Amino acid sequence: MAEKVELKTVEGVTKESTQSIIDDVLALYPEKGKKKRAPHLAPNDQLSGKACVNSNKKTVPGVMSARGCAYAGAKGVVWGPIRDMVHISHGPVGCGWYSWGTRRNLVTGQLGVDQFAMQFTSDFQERDVVYGGDKKLEKLIHEAKELFPLAKGFSVLSECPVGLIGDDINAVAKRVAQDLDTPVIPCNCEGFRGVSQSLGHHISNDTIRDYIIETREFEEPIGPYDIALIGEYNIGGDAWSTKPLLEECGFNVKAVWTGDGELEKIAATHQVKLNVIHCYRSMNYMCKVMEEKYGIPWIELNFFGPSKIKTSLRKLAELFDDTIKEKVEAVIAKYDPQMQAIIEEYKPRLDGKKVMLYVGGLRPRHTIGAYEDLGMSCVGSGYEFAHSDDYDRTAPEMPEATVVFDDASEIELEKFAEEMKPDLVGSGIKEKYMFQKMGVPFRQMHSWDYSGPYHGYKGFPIFARDIDMAINSPTWNLVKSPF
Amino acid sequence: MANNLGLAVKPVTETPESEKKRVAEWINTEEYKELNFKREALVVMPPHTCQPLGAELVAHAFEGSLPFVHGSQGCASYYRSTLNRHFREPAPAVSDSMTEDGAVFGGQNNLHEGLENCIALYKPKMVSVFTSCMPEIIGDDLTSFIKNARNAGLVPEEMPVPYANTPSFNGSHIHGYDAMLLSILQTLTDGKKVEGRCTGKLNLIPGFDANTGNFREYKRIFSEFGIEGLILGDISDVFDSPLDGEYRTYPGGTPLEDAADSINGKATITVGPRSSAKTFKWVEDNYAGTNESMPMPLGIANTDAFLMKIAELTGHEVPESLKAERGRAVDAMTDAHQYIHGKKFAVYGDPDQLMGYISFLLEMGAVPYHVLINKGTKKVAKEVQALLDSSPYGAKATIYHKHDLWHLRSLLMTDPVDAIIGDTHGKGLARDAGIPLFRFGFPIFDRVNLHRRPIIGYQGAINMLTEICNKFLDITDETCDERHFEIMR
Numbered sequence: 001m002a003e004k005v006e007l008k009t010v011e012g013v014t015k016e017s018t019q020s021i022i023d024d025v026l027a028l029y030p031e032k033g034k035k036k037r038a039p040h041l042a043p044n045d046q047l048s049g050k051a052c053v054n055s056n057k058k059t060v061p062g063v064m065s066a067r068g069c070a071y072a073g074a075k076g077v078v079w080g081p082i083r084d085m086v087h088i089s090h091g092p093v094g095c096g097w098y099s100w101g102t103r104r105n106l107v108t109g110q111l112g113v114d115q116f117a118m119q120f121t122s123d124f125q126e127r128d129v130v131y132g133g134d135k136k137l138e139k140l141i142h143e144a145k146e147l148f149p150l151a152k153g154f155s156v157l158s159e160c161p162v163g164l165i166g167d168d169i170n171a172v173a174k175r176v177a178q179d180l181d182t183p184v185i186p187c188n189c190e191g192f193r194g195v196s197q198s199l200g201h202h203i204s205n206d207t208i209r210d211y212i213i214e215t216r217e218f219e220e221p222i223g224p225y226d227i228a229l230i231g232e233y234n235i236g237g238d239a240w241s242t243k244p245l246l247e248e249c250g251f252n253v254k255a256v257w258t259g260d261g262e263l264e265k266i267a268a269t270h271q272v273k274l275n276v277i278h279c280y281r282s283m284n285y286m287c288k289v290m291e292e293k294y295g296i297p298w299i300e301l302n303f304f305g306p307s308k309i310k311t312s313l314r315k316l317a318e319l320f321d322d323t324i325k326e327k328v329e330a331v332i333a334k335y336d337p338q339m340q341a342i343i344e345e346y347k348p349r350l351d352g353k354k355v356m357l358y359v360g361g362l363r364p365r366h367t368i369g370a371y372e373d374l375g376m377s378c379v380g381s382g383y384e385f386a387h388s389d390d391y392d393r394t395a396p397e398m399p400e401a402t403v404v405f406d407d408a409s410e411i412e413l414e415k416f417a418e419e420m421k422p423d424l425v426g427s428g429i430k431e432k433y434m435f436q437k438m439g440v441p442f443r444q445m446h447s448w449d450y451s452g453p454y455h456g457y458k459g460f461p462i463f464a465r466d467i468d469m470a471i472n473s474p475t476w477n478l479v480k481s482p483f
Numbered sequence: 484m485a486n487n488l489g490l491a492v493k494p495v496t497e498t499p500e501s502e503k504k505r506v507a508e509w510i511n512t513e514e515y516k517e518l519n520f521k522r523e524a525l526v527v528m529p530p531h532t533c534q535p536l537g538a539e540l541v542a543h544a545f546e547g548s549l550p551f552v553h554g555s556q557g558c559a560s561y562y563r564s565t566l567n568r569h570f571r572e573p574a575p576a577v578s579d580s581m582t583e584d585g586a587v588f589g590g591q592n593n594l595h596e597g598l599e600n601c602i603a604l605y606k607p608k609m610v611s612v613f614t615s616c617m618p619e620i621i622g623d624d625l626t627s628f629i630k631n632a633r634n635a636g637l638v639p640e641e642m643p644v645p646y647a648n649t650p651s652f653n654g655s656h657i658h659g660y661d662a663m664l665l666s667i668l669q670t671l672t673d674g675k676k677v678e679g680r681c682t683g684k685l686n687l688i689p690g691f692d693a694n695t696g697n698f699r700e701y702k703r704i705f706s707e708f709g710i711e712g713l714i715l716g717d718i719s720d721v722f723d724s725p726l727d728g729e730y731r732t733y734p735g736g737t738p739l740e741d742a743a744d745s746i747n748g749k750a751t752i753t754v755g756p757r758s759s760a761k762t763f764k765w766v767e768d769n770y771a772g773t774n775e776s777m778p779m780p781l782g783i784a785n786t787d788a789f790l791m792k793i794a795e796l797t798g799h800e801v802p803e804s805l806k807a808e809r810g811r812a813v814d815a816m817t818d819a820h821q822y823i824h825g826k827k828f829a830v831y832g833d834p835d836q837l838m839g840y841i842s843f844l845l846e847m848g849a850v851p852y853h854v855l856i857n858k859g860t861k862k863v864a865k866e867v868q869a870l871l872d873s874s875p876y877g878a879k880a881t882i883y884h885k886h887d888l889w890h891l892r893s894l895l896m897t898d899p900v901d902a903i904i905g906d907t908h909g910k911g912l913a914r915d916a917g918i919p920l921f922r923f924g925f926p927i928f929d930r931v932n933l934h935r936r937p938i939i940g941y942q943g944a945i946n947m948l949t950e951i952c953n954k955f956l957d958i959t960d961e962t963c964d965e966r967h968f969e970i971m972r
């Protein structure tokens with residue numbers, strides 16, 4: 001936060017010009033919708049360091065929001081990536097089916113043996129809705145324990161009907177956990193709770209607090225460089241870039257939350273010396289709990305692009321002794337030339353290009369530096385489910401007066417792209433094909449578009465290649481037919 | 484606070500490699516299979532999903548129709564992204580974002596505000612409403628909600644708003660498809676029946692089918708016949724739209740006027756008897772002309788029957804071009820039969836497609852062996868059995884109608900086959916069993932353009948045949964020993 005902020009501008013973008021685009025977009029809405037949406041759209045005030053939009057409010061019905069639900073935040077984001085647990089989608093068949101393998105949180109191990117990245121469901125039928133699903137739940141956890149003996153625990157992720165019919169999954173979980181002497185975590189993350197995925201993250205953090213943390217201890221003594229990597233979900237193998245990087249800097253990464261995660265290591269995280277958090281939005285809650293309860297400090301870092309990585313590693317080293325500081329400098333000295341070579345290769349083709357972002361957790365701000373390393377600038381950015389503290393952190397990263405949009409609807413994104421004329425949009429699968437039909441190059445920035453990793457020094461060359469490929473693909477020259 | 488479960492605090496442990504190895508071998512055994520088949524409550528990797536997904540597919544399939552999910556917004560995002568991934572196309576749909584207060588007060592306010600906003604922003608010609616779990620559990624009354632919306636002037640007088648209850652805790656995506664299609668047709672044809680009028684058109688109900696190539700193939704067949712056909716729920720241009728620099732929210736779909744007039748059609752055929760059962764029953768009771776329920780035209784015999792039925796209903800002879808096409812397909816099948824004859828297949832899918840794959844395999848002398856019906860019923864299982872009984876090549880098959888892909892894995896590991904026909908979700912099984920997976924079903928998340936190549940009709944039979952046989956030939960080339968590596972195959 002203490003970094004010095006230099007004013008960034010984009011030619012032709014002023015507060016007035018951006019506000020006028022916003023006004024045009026708002027004019028599309030009926031009066032009530034317009035009133036609700038207006039506080040969520042604004043030109044950035046870069047030097048303020050403050051959010052310029054409202055956030056974390058109910059989605060306006062009927063606008064075509066990209067948001068998901070609390071279940072998606074719990075199953076897809078926080079719990080799902082823990083590889084050695086059976087995650088039960090408790091309720092009808094759909095939720096678990098849609099979230100089956102669709103986030104790209106890669107895992108180590110063999111499916112059904114020691115990792116369980118598959119779809120487990122109680123497949124609610126009418127009778128379960130009428131008579132309740134508690135008995136079925138109890139039975140199915142026993143069945144899962146028999147069939148998947150190496151599972152270290154079970155999470156029970158409630159879908160909408162469970163909360164509405166008044167089932168008591170907490171009582172079932174406690175009973176079965178004691179019967180089986182295995183953790184069974186009840187997570188009341190019904191999709192109707194809250195306004196977005198965000199509440200699902202929070203509820204999941206709370207269940208880690210209430211059911212997991214402190215239930216295991218590392219056998220080896222705690223060392224001065226023992227840290228945990230929090231809010232790293234191993235999308236496309238990200239953790240397999242960041243964890244070795246931190247190890248190269250001299251740290252022992254005792255646990256990763258929760259990418260390629262292991263339940264028991266997560267449960268022993270109260271013993272580490274420092275929590276390094278990447279995705280602040282989804283896991284700041286537990287960092288704060290661990291700080292208050294166990295006195296573990298935490299630091300927020302950014303592993304996208306060489307500039308941010310360098311700043312981050314030095315910021316991290318500041319908290320440690322000379323051993324770490326020297327190693328960090330050695331790491332930077334080792335990778336800097338490699339990254340410079342990447343920049344020299346791709347920057348000539350990307351310099352001056354504009355990108356517009358609309359993603360989740362941390363990427364609408366954290367990736368901006370990586371684009372800037374390639375000579376690009378960000379002309380608009382927004383989040384599906386951010387809170388004010390995310391937008392505070394975003395303000396200094398975005399150039400002055402560029403457009404900020406919270407919980408954007410599809411038509412807003414379409415209009416912003418028409419007016420801001422980005423050379424690339426980075427957003428999700430639901431947005432991808434609309435932009436491509438418009439002739440705007442696109443990369444999925446939730447899933448790395450089936451590529452990755454994008455984190456760390458290992459990730460930047462892949463990121464640079466992908467961005468170049470998206471913008472400069474010769475297929476774009478074919479869009480306009482000659483007749 | 485922590486440890487609410489009251490379990491003893493233990494050290495962090497690592498599972499020994501020997502233990503992993505033991506379990507890895509154990510899950511492939513007969514003993515494990517028996518345990519696996521004893522499951523009564525746990526469902527692991529079911530190949531079907533919930534009703535609203537099917538409802539959304541068909542809600543996209545009419546001109547200017549905007550799918551509208553009454554319920555939690557996360558549901559809408561899940562359906563949309565599934566269709567985006569399968570087709571690699573936009574899937575614009577809205578939700579009315581019901582939250583906790585909706586659970587208390589009901590979802591009428593959300594529905595009304597949602598209708599007002601989506602009509603202003605996305606200018607649909609029709610809003611097709613269907614439900615996710617929440618309003619189904621709390622008992623929202625769509626009929627009165629939508630009536631009230633009209634009375635409040637939130638919906639233009641002329642705008643159709645079909646709506647369907649599509650509870651996720653009942654049936655599967657094919658039943659949601661059926662419910663939404665029924666409501667769309669009921670709504671559009673209301674008051675449109677004219678005694679004595681005949682559009683001269685042949686209506687076709689395709690059933691739940693996420694292959695745009697199939698839709699184009701149906702239209703080509705109509706054109707070869709020289710007849711006017713109308714697909715009731717046409718996704719071909721919706722989910723296979725051109726990239727030309729302009730984004731269109733509604734790039735295609737069955738024209739609403741034509742759909743309204745379909746009640747005065749010459750005849751109506753459904754080729755999705757099990758995914759449009761209710762719709763077809765209603766059509767039989769209400770539509771003019773002859774109504775026929777046929778198997779999906781997969782393989783030669785089913786296609787023959789389909790074409791003969793068209794000929795019969797329209798009075799047009801099967802055209803020479805299609806006769807020649809049939810001959811070419813049979814030629815291709817005969818040329819290639821040796822690469823597939825006797826090969827054992829595990830087959831799973833929605834009932835209409837599944838029966839089509841089986842017909843085709845039987846025609847090739849291939850052996851359907853493990854047959855898993857997505858969300859099967861006893862009735863469908865009986866129908867599948869009758870089909871298998873029609874050929875000696877069906878004699879070795881066993882039908883599983885209450886099972887999931889984790890059951891199928893046990894079958895593959897204990898009683899191996901040569902290949903799987905299914906969808907992307909079978910890829911882990913195929914990898915573990917070391918056999919190929921043919922993605923003829925839905926969804927396909929991991930290959931490009933397969934939704935664009937038809938599998939129906941004679942051309943579709945050639946396409947399936949080509950994929951299967953060439954894959955087996957690739958495997959031979961990749962795995963044979965040096966002495967048997969030959970130029971010719």
